[in-house]
């Protein structure tokens with residue numbers, strides 16, 4: 808796991824109580840509708856909002872970024888967002904599964920050259936509110952953003968073996 812490689816111990820969070828002692832939470836990729844249903848069943852929506860209010864940083868990747876957003880474009884009718892970040896995110900913005908791709912992405916605050924963005928049926932960030940910093944864009948669309956102790960990336964840094972975005976989360980988002 809990338810976090811361990813950086814000397815940080817991660818836990819796989821399966822129940823809301825496990826978040827009590829965390830300084831940061833990563834909401835992974837997958838399918839935002841399916842993740843959302845499980846989050847509802849297990850009471851994660853309120854628990855995440857509460858823990859964030861108590862100082863827990865949150866990073867959403869891909870489907871996780873969709874869940875972070877204030878507004879989801881092209882959402883399914885019963886899809887619920889956490890609404891933590893002032894973002895409008897468009898689901899499946901690049902098309903279908905076959906339209907997945909890799910691209911070099913310059914991420915603000917991440918040194919050492921471009922980062923390989925792995926975009927898997929990815930969303931893009933259509934617009935951000937005033938308090939949100941754009942960290943990366945690709946082809947004219949925002950693909951990474953930060954709002955204080957919240958971060959959203961529409962690509963999958965954990966699939967590259969390159970720990971620099973995780974490092975950024977630990978250094979510049981947790982405790983921001």
Ligand code: GLN
Nearest residue numbers: 836837838839869870927
């Ligand atoms: N297409 C997925 C969704 O809408 C996100 C894909 C991903 O997380 N890689 O939830």
